[in-house]
Amino acid sequence: MTGTGPGQGVAGGLPPVGAPFDPTTGYPLDVPAGYEPTNESFAGIITTVDAVGNTQQMYCIDIRTSTYTGLGYESGSWDESNVPNIGYVNRVLNSYYPDQPGLPDAPSDSVRAAAVQAAVWFFSDGYVLEDTDAVRPYTEAIVAAVLAAGPLTEPPAPNVSIDPPTASGPTDGVTGPFTITSDAGTINVAAPEGYTLYTDPAGTVPLVGTTVTSGTQLWVRNDNQTTDSVILTATAVVPVQTGNVYLYAGNNPGVTAAQKLILAADAQIESNAQATAEFFVAGDLTVSKAFAGEGAGLQGDISLVVDCGAVGVFTFVIPAGTTETVTETVAGLPVGTVCSVTEPETGSTTEVTVTPVLPEPVTITDGENVLAVTNTVQYRPGALNITKTIDGNAAGLQSEIVLDVVCGTALDTTVVIPAGSPAGPYGETFTDIPAGTECTVTETSTGATSEVTVDAGDPVTVVIEPGTTVSADLANTVQYVNGSLQVTKIVAGNGAGQQSASVLNVVCGNELEQVVRIPAETLPGEYVQVFDGIPAGTECTVTEPTNGENGNVTVETILPYSVVIVSGETVDATVTNTYAVLGKDTLAKTGATASAQVSLAGAGAVLMGILLVAGAARRRKEMD
DSSP states (O other): OOEEEEEEEEEEEEOOTTOOOOGGGOOOSSOOTTOEEEEEEEEEEEEEEOTTSOEEEEEESOTTSOOOTTOOEEEEOHHHHTOTTHHHHHHHHHHSTTTSTTOSOOSSHHHHHHHHHHHHHHHHHOOEEOTTOTTHHHHHHHHHHHHHHOOOOOOOOOSEEEESSEEEEETTSEEEEEEEEESSSOEEEEOOTTEEEESSTTSOSBOOSSEEOTTEEEEEEETTOOSOOEEEEEEEEEEEOTTOEEEEOOOSTTOOOOOOEEEOSOEEEEEEEEEEEEEEOEEEEEEEEEEESTTTTOOOOEEEEEEOGGGOEEEEEEOTTOOSOEEEEEEEEETTOEEEEEEEEOOOOSSEEEEEEOOOOEEOOSSEEEEEEEEEEEEOOEEEEEEEEEESTTTTOOOOEEEEEEETTTEEEEEEEOTTOOSEEEEEEEEEEOTTOEEEEEEEEOOOOSSEEEEEOOOEEEEOOTTSEEEEEEEEEEEEOOEEEEEEEEEESTTTTSSOOEEEEEEETTTEEEEEEEOTTOOSEEEEEEEEEEOTTOEEEEEEEEEOOOSSEEEEEEOOOOEEOOTTSEEEEEEEEEEEETTOOOOOOOOOOOOOOOEEEOOOOOOOOOOOOOOSSOOOOBOO
16 A cells, blocks of 8 residues: 545444444435444545556455555455455446546545545445535435446456466476466566476476466476475466455564455556465385286276375276286375275176276385286186977977087086977077087987988087077978878770770879870789889879770779878879770680889988987976
8 A cells, every 4th residue: 555546534424343234225314323423534545556666546445444555465355355245336436436537426536536435335334424424415326326236246356377276296306287377468477596497397498587478387396305385476467457355465564454455446457376386205106907817808998096185096098908917107196195096997898707806005105105906807607599490391290309418517408399399499598608618419319200200410519608698509300201102003804905005194292293104905904003202291193194995995994082192101092994895795805914013212301310418417308
């Protein structure tokens, strides 16, 4: 504080100390009863000068505390000032002298300054002018206008800052970074003797000079490598808005308190910021990660989180598939720091489980400090899914199918599919089989009977994969056992031996189409042709497009109905031709009975069953 500017004395009163007051009810008509008479010899502008000679104009916001020339002030916040209704005070300052020259419309700047100061005191301290005071009308009008307009918010503080306000580092290193920011073009920075400022994190490039630009980062070294802390100061001349408060800096011995001031008009003010650099004896922490177990290398990404409390949290990521021991170092930790390690991501996958073994927390010393973590990686068990598919034209006629399932020492069991099971898939799944186990499925009973054949494959062997289901697929094709067709041609009558050649057409579905020729003049008797290998259930028909009738004989033909082939049997189809001589009533010729048999091999498939064998506890099961 360097002096005063425009202003004059005023007469009024204050509420008793500690008594509440509410300025929002309006300006009283006179000093309220019970108020303490308070005549101020000066109400108006208080002047200050910063270190580089810039002058500022202030108002008092603390009427009960005095100030005088020579007291030092520093920038503060509204909260630090603890002044009530300061938002209304800021409205006063931004609306009237000196921020708004000529307002209020008073005879002189001294009257204006006194009226504004009295209005400020009304909001900050409850001060009310006597009704006879010449300044009162102006103050009363100011208060009414401000109450109508409402309070303003706190203006931004002078923009000089050091971030963070406190940082720490090892005694044999540097502390930082400290980021210097300001609206000013240049900023002066300083550290006491015995400490050096650097512009790089390694502490190898000292700051040249004492000025920096906004955004500069600095590091501090304790040249004596002791644990003594140091104050780093940044100073710049910056624009400061009306309404910023200034508080006693405590720089005068014997003076414990001084009047609080508030900036009455925008100004250029040298402002500063400070930060503390602390130093500590440091130790390094080694964090190691080792791997064990048969599944090592199959794990996913792993994250280790090292928590060293207030010093910091450090995260390390170990890539998937790592098998060798990994080591990370956290350097420069303060001695006495307690660090612990956790593993939020263990690397477990669908194939493997990972079990970490975490150490106890370690307290940092200036010697060796280690947090060792071991991960045991194990295969997850797998599963075996057996599917037996039944198909073929005789599916459902087979007998019981039995599969033996053997998976090393882990599983020895039997799966049974009941006799008569219709066509379709039948499945069974076995779980919790150790990865790498070899499983063999063997079909010990295929379901073949005298009526059906079953074509089954060879045993199936698979290896269980970790965390997955391995399939063993088998199929049984069930076919009828083939039957035979016997075609019998009977030649009879008194004209037998005089007939022409005859022809039989034998048709059995898509399996057989055969022409059987009976030579002319064939003597009476039975003539047989057998056709083998015809699938059971096949319908066969025999027709005679040429029956041997000619000018000498007539013929009476008896044809069989359609016949159906029966599994494993011979079905007969007989054609009878009775020949009669035209115009004669003679007995049939006699002679040797001829028989002929022609074999036609039909194609048939015999389906062999597949036997599947499995191990461990043997049990009987039916497939669905």
